[in-house]
Amino acid sequence: MNAIPIVIARAGLDEPVSRQLIAALNEELSVAYPEPGATHFTLAPAEVSGDRGAFLVIYRAGVPVGCGAVRRLDADTGELKRMYVAPAFRGQGLGHRLIDALEAEARALGIRRLMLETGIRQVAAQALYRSRGFVTIPHYGEYRLSAATSICLGKELP
Secondary structure (H helix, E strand, O other), X not given: OOOOOEEEEEOOOOOHHHHHHHHHHHHHHHHHOOOOOOOOOOOOHHHHOXXXXXXXXXXXXXXXXXXXXXXXXXXXXXEEEEEEEOHHHOOOOHHHHHXXXXXHHHHHOOOOEEEEEEEOOOHHHHHHHHXXXXXXXXXXXXXXXXXXXXXXXXXXXX
């Protein structure tokens, strides 16, 4: 039996593959959260490059099917952002693999604590993060302004 090759690679946030995946994510989130101020799409290329973070694309059989980012918030803390797996590829363990890769990037940057925000309607995403050891934390940063639609989670990296 031949396994379908899965590759996770760094990409620039402004590369066409990254823009395509982020556009799909933004469209999905805009439909799920039509409330004003409920979506947080801001992420600059400099925040996910060099020693500040990383943007990763996951490929299945050479096709880009998902993405995610880690960005440094302070010396010890990082944030997962822009996590996405295309709907047709969900439930195949790709989200777990992406989190593994992002946590490895965070450790390489010296980050010891990760935080993230997800939406109240993203039940599958919440389950994924909780299965990976993330627990509810107080709203932080810009997510304080969308507490009615946001859930913030965090975890210490071993």
